[in-house]
Every structure is written in C-alpha cells, then in structure tokens.
Amino acid sequence: xxxxxxxxxxxxxxxxxxxxxALESRGMAVQLKGEAxxxxxxxLPMDLAQVTLLVRAPDWQRAREFVQAYQQQGHxxxxxxxxxxxxxxxxxxxxxxxxxxxxxxx
Ligand SMILES: [Zn+2]
Numbered sequence: 001x002x003x004x005x006x007x008x009x010x011x012x013x014x015x016x017x018x019x020x021x022a023l024e025s026r027g028m029a030v031q032l033k034g035e036a037x038x039x040x041x042x043x044l045p046m047d048l049a050q051v052t053l054l055v056r057a058p059d060w061q062r063a064r065e066f067v068q069a070y071q072q073q074g075h076x077x078x079x080x081x082x083x084x085x086x087x088x089x090x091x092x093x094x095x096x097x098x099x100x101x102x103x104x105x106x
Contacts, residue, residue: 004031004054008067016051028059047064 010016020030031054055063079086080094093100 003057005057005060005061006033006052007063008053008054010051010053016053019053019067019070020071023053023055023059023063024060026051026064026066029056030054030063 008019008021016032020032023030033052033054034050053063053067077086077088077095080097080099082099083094083095083097087094
C-alpha cells in the first residue's frame with residue numbers, strides 16, 4: 001500500500017509544518033499538499049495557503065488521533081481551580097495566581 005490519505009486541513013503553512021514535524025517525530029511519514037500550488041503563485045505568502053496533510057494508510061488512525069488532540073489543545077481554555085480565572089490553552093499555569101490546570105483543589 002502506497003496510498004496517501006488526507007488527515008487534516010491546516011489553515012496555513014505554519015500550522016501544517018508544525019504538525020508535520022510533530023507527526024514525523026513520532027515516526028509517521030507526512031506529505032503536504034497545496035504548498036506547491038501556493039509557491040507557484042509566487043507572490044502570495046505561504047501563510048495564507050491552506051495545506052492538506054497526508055499520511056500513509058497504516059499511520060492514519062494514529063495521526064488522526066494526534067491531530068484531534070492537537071486541535072483541542074489549541075482551542076480550549078481552562079479555568080483555574082484556585083482563583084477561577086479563565087486561562088488561554090497556551091498558558092501552562094494560571095497567569096493570575098500561578099497554579100496549574102491539573103490542580104483540582106478549591
Ligand atoms: Zn489562578
């Protein structure tokens with residue numbers, strides 16, 4: 001089997017490359033589709049191009065799960081158990097009081 005299956009549509013080249021690197025570091029082969037077209041247009045910054053990530057059939061399930069986890073991580077905020085402040089997902093600890101999201105104490 002040599003099929004490449006679409007697993008994710010990245011909003012831009014940066015996101016595509018971030019995910020590509022993450023999947024490759026987990027031993028999965030990744031191809032990007034859409035990049036070549038954007039490059040051919042020349043003057044458009046690659047960031048504006050939508051890019052499809054392709055993986056091989058045996059890796060698809062694993063890649064899909066990773067991508068879904070990545071998406072949730074990227075879009076979910078969390079509420080601090082100490083002070084109740086809402087924090088962006090990119091913060092590992094509460095920006096207000098410094099406690100972590102895994103701390104269930106109240
Ligand atoms: Zn807090």
